[in-house]
Amino acid sequence: MSFEEIKGQERAIRILQNEVAAESISGAYLFIGPDGVGKNLAALNFAKVLNCKEGMIDSCDRCSSCQKIDRLCHPDLRSIEAKEGPIKIEQIRTLKRESAYSLYEGKKKVWIIRDADKFTQEAANSLLKVLEEPPPRVVIILISQTKEKLLPTILSRCETILFSPLSSSQIREILKTHVPLDSPKARLIEKLARGRVGEAILLLENKEVLNLREKTLANLEGNLSLEQIFQLAQNWKGLSSDQLERTLDVILSWFRDLLILKQGGDEWVINHDRMDRLKEQSEKYSSSGLSKAIEVVEATKRYLGYRLSTVLTLEDMWLRLRECQPTTI
Ligand SMILES: [Zn+2]
Numbered sequence: 154m155s156f157e158e159i160k161g162q163e164r165a166i167r168i169l170q171n172e173v174a175a176e177s178i179s180g181a182y183l184f185i186g187p188d189g190v191g192k193n194l195a196a197l198n199f200a201k202v203l204n205c206k207e208g209m210i211d212s213c214d215r216c217s218s219c220q221k222i223d224r225l226c227h228p229d230l231r232s233i234e235a236k237e238g239p240i241k242i243e244q245i246r247t248l249k250r251e252s253a254y255s256l257y258e259g260k261k262k263v264w265i266i267r268d269a270d271k272f273t274q275e276a277a278n279s280l281l282k283v284l285e286e287p288p289p290r291v292v293i294i295l296i297s298q299t300k301e302k303l304l305p306t307i308l309s310r311c312e313t314i315l316f317s318p319l320s321s322s323q324i325r326e327i328l329k330t331h332v333p334l335d336s337p338k339a340r341l342i343e344k345l346a347r348g349r350v351g352e353a354i355l356l357l358e359n360k361e362v363l364n365l366r367e368k369t370l371a372n373l374e375g376n377l378s379l380e381q382i383f384q385l386a387q388n389w390k391g392l393s394s395d396q397l398e399r400t401l402d403v404i405l406s407w408f409r410d411l412l413i414l415k416q417g418g419d420e421w422v423i424n425h426d427r428m429d430r431l432k433e434q435s436e437k438y439s440s441s442g443l444s445k446a447i448e449v450v451e452a453t454k455r456y457l458g459y460r461l462s463t464v465l466t467l468e469d470m471w472l473r474l475r476e477c478q479p480t481t482i
Contacts, residue, residue: 154223156198156211159191160327160350161319168314169199170210178203178261179312180287183269183295183303186316189351195316196265196294197222200230203292204259218259229259235268245279252288262291269295270302277304284310318348331357337426344423365396369403374430376478377471386467397457404474405450411435412443437479446477 156166165184172178182199184192201212201222212219221227231251233244248264256262272280284293284307295311297303319327324343325334327350332339345366346353356362372385389397406423413421414435424431438446453470457463 154194154198155214156195156202159194159198161323162191162195162316165195165314165316169195169202173202173210178292180291181284181293181295181311183297183300183308183311183313184316185297185300185313187298187318187347187349189346189349189353189355190316190318191350192296192316193265193267195314196296197230199294200227200261200263200265200292203261203263204229227259228257229262230265231262232265232267234266235271239271239273240266240268240276241273242275242279245276245283248293249279249283252283252291256290260290264291264293266293266295269297270299277307281306281310319350320348324348324350324353327353328357341426344425347423362399365399366403369400370407370424370427373404373407374427374434377475382471382475383468385471386464389467390463394457397463398454401450401454401457405447405454407431408443408446408450411438412440412447415440415443438477439479442477442479446474449473449477 156170159166184196186192198212201214201219202210204218204222204227205212206216206218207213212222214220214223218227222230231248233240233248252262252264266280281304287293293311295303295307300308300313321343324346325339328334328339328342332342342353342356345356372381377385389400392400410422410424410431411434413419414431415438419428422428422431449470453466456466
């Protein structure tokens with residue numbers, strides 16, 4: 154894949170290409186934007202361009218360097234991500250140690266750090282030291298959804314490249330090669346993807362994601378009894394962390410839709426295929442009850458990030474959501 158094939162991020166890519174053309178590459182970049190808009194692909198492609206034997210502003214995709222990066226087996230391409238908790242100091246120590254080695258075969262050693270908003274304090278401080286004196290011929294690309302959780306001192310040492318959600322027409326352009334644009338499925342995916350190409354493609358290709366949404370919405374549409382709440386929390390214990398996060402995002406989108414409808418913003422509703430049910434429920438809730446429900450779900454997402462007991466956290470969430478309802482059974 155070349156820069157040219159990354160959809161909807163022309164501005165970000167132009168900045169990177171201009172720097173390559175001017176040979177003024179920064180030691181550290183921060184790619185910021187929602188998940189699924191092309192940050193990871195752009196980072197990999199930037200690594201390819203920096204090491205491509207053709208030396209152009211886009212990857213040739215034919216040379217041995219481009220092909221090794223495509224297969225993720227180039228010795229000068231390294232990555233770090235949060236696994237089982239935040240990024241730890243040992244991972245940054247490895248970066249420091251290996252950055253001091255000479256290059257194996259490329260022109261730049263590229264470190265891609267995903268989940269850059271998830272550092273331990275120690276790891277963040279250690280990375281800061283690296284960024285203060287970036288090793289020569291090393292390029293560090295930090296990837297994050299938001300800036301808010303990064304240390305200001307780290308932010309100030311990186312060149313920030315913004316990745317935006319795609320417009321509806323850009324998403325429709327991608328969808329039309331897979332489904333008829335006037336089909337309910339295309340409309341639903343366009344809304345659910347919210348400008349994220351990766352999400353649109355996942356929704357097209359992985360039926361399980363839409364099935365999980367259906368099941369979650371079915372729980373929200375009814376009034377759960379206490380027994381059902383306890384059962385549901387048990388059942389959800391078996392979900393992977395990605396599935397659980399998606400499930401909570403569906404719940405979040407439901408309450409946001411209810412609040413949006415209360416404020417008369419019908420066109421912004423995400424779950425538009427459930428409009429009748431949403432309108433019915435939105436009349437029953439107060440705006441403050443809905444704001445509270447949104448806070449409850451957001452807090453639950455944070456708590457699960459701390460690896461608290463999944464079952465207890467989910468039970469607590471459902472019980473609190475019941476309290477937000479106008480009438481509790
Ligand atoms: Zn190449």
